[in-house]
Amino acid sequence: MYGQIMAQPDEMMKILFINDTLLSLEEIENLMKLESPKDIKMRLAYEIVKIYHGSEIAKKAQENFTNTFQKGGLPENIEEIKTESGKSIMELLVEKKIVASKSDFRRLITENAVSNAVSGEKITDVNFKISENITLKVGKKRFVKIII
Numbered sequence: 001m002y003g004q005i006m007a008q009p010d011e012m013m014k015i016l017f018i019n020d021t022l023l024s025l026e027e028i029e030n031l032m033k034l035e036s037p038k039d040i041k042m043r044l045a046y047e048i049v050k051i052y053h054g055s056e057i058a059k060k061a062q063e064n065f066t067n068t069f070q071k072g073g074l075p076e077n078i079e080e081i082k083t084e085s086g087k088s089i090m091e092l093l094v095e096k097k098i099v100a101s102k103s104d105f106r107r108l109i110t111e112n113a114v115s116n117a118v119s120g121e122k123i124t125d126v127n128f129k130i131s132e133n134i135t136l137k138v139g140k141k142r143f144v145k146i147i148i
Contacts, residue, residue: 001052002061003069003141005045010037013044021047069141074117078135080145089114089128089136089146098144113139 008016017028021044034040042062050058067073081096090105099105106126108114114123117137135145 002045002049002058002065005048006041006065006069008041010041013037013040016044016048020051022051023047074135075143078143078145080147082147083130085131085148087130089123089130090126092130092146093138093144096144098138098142108139117143 005016014028014032017023017031018025021028023031031040031043042065045065046058046062049061053061064076068075079098081092081098083092090102093099093105094102099108105114109124109126112122112124115121115137116123117135123136130146130148133145133147135143137143
């Protein structure tokens with residue numbers, strides 16, 4: 001939820017604050033005067049998550065977002081896929097619907113958008129075979145842990 005709010009266009013922030021938070025109009029106006037749209041959005045995301053899940057969860061979501069997307073870390077909840085050694089990453093990611101198709105996977109490879117999430121090493125071979133446990137970053141926001 002936090003990440004989805006952060007992905008909203010900047011133009012929507014004031015409307016979302018008014019319609020989806022419990023902040024006063026005066027407080028919203030003061031927030032909108034801040035220089036950084038990122039800081040405004042982070043407050044918006046925090047306030048909305050707090051309404052639905054409480055302040056502790058909102059704080060954890062904010063920390064997780066910061067650690068993952070601003071500091072280059074790994075998210076807390078990474079999908080795990082079990083497979084056998086020697087399986088093609090392309091086949092596995094298509095089979096588990098992490099990527100839409102083989103051509104989508106090839107496009108991601110050519111754009112250097114598939115990497116080892118721990119080491120940062122780019123995967124450039126579309127025929128890459130799994131030989132050990134690996135955590136992948138696919139695109140900007142998808143993470144998957146492959147376990148043999």
